[in-house]
Amino acid sequence: MTTTVRQSCQQKEAAEWFRSLEPVHSEELVGLWRGSGYPSGHPLDGVLENLHWFGKRFHPDMRADALLFKGDKNRLVAVEPAFFPVRWALRFAGLGKTKWAWNLFTHLRSRLRAKTTSATLQQRMDEGVVTAAMVYNRQPIIDYFRRSGDHVIGKMVVEGDTRRYFFCLQQVDGQLKH
Numbered sequence: 001m002t003t004t005v006r007q008s009c010q011q012k013e014a015a016e017w018f019r020s021l022e023p024v025h026s027e028e029l030v031g032l033w034r035g036s037g038y039p040s041g042h043p044l045d046g047v048l049e050n051l052h053w054f055g056k057r058f059h060p061d062m063r064a065d066a067l068l069f070k071g072d073k074n075r076l077v078a079v080e081p082a083f084f085p086v087r088w089a090l091r092f093a094g095l096g097k098t099k100w101a102w103n104l105f106t107h108l109r110s111r112l113r114a115k116t117t118s119a120t121l122q123q124r125m126d127e128g129v130v131t132a133a134m135v136y137n138r139q140p141i142i143d144y145f146r147r148s149g150d151h152v153i154g155k156m157v158v159e160g161d162t163r164r165y166f167f168c169l170q171q172v173d174g175q176l177k178h
Contacts, residue, residue, distance in 0.1 A: 021147060043090050
């Protein structure tokens with residue numbers, strides 16, 4: 001089986017599983033969430049983990065920090081997604097899995113810090129189901145959320161791209177410094 005066929009099968013299986021999950025209300029997401037990728041054959045599989053992605057933070061006013069990374073001294077750094085042209089990120093995703101990318105990102109992380117929240121949390125229709133969605137402010141991206149037990153599963157949709165990036169979020173108690 002070729003890599004492309006295998007990735008296509010993984011994408012279909014992940015999409016079917018996601019559709020089977022219960023919807024989430026935006027208010028349920030308020031708080032700090034630790035994230036991890038859900039391998040599905042997407043080009044970004046493993047990239048965020050390599051860059052020490054922490055997860056997401058949803059504020060009571062329905063604004064969100066879309067990309068939180070682990071910084072120095074156990075601090076979280078909210079990074080502005082607009083600094084990463086999504087089409088280029090998808091095209092060159094393989095580079096994001098390298099030690100070189102991690103080293104470069106570590107040095108640039110403070111310069112990529114978001115000055116404000118980078119997304120809004122809304123209720124949106126996704127494949128016939130109304131569920132929580134995070135709409136990026138300056139990127140053509142929407143993350144849709146569904147519940148799986150005590151986890152929330154996310155599906156990142158990039159406008160114009162048929163592939164979906166899946167990830168898992170688990171709420172944390174806020175022990176890390178903000």
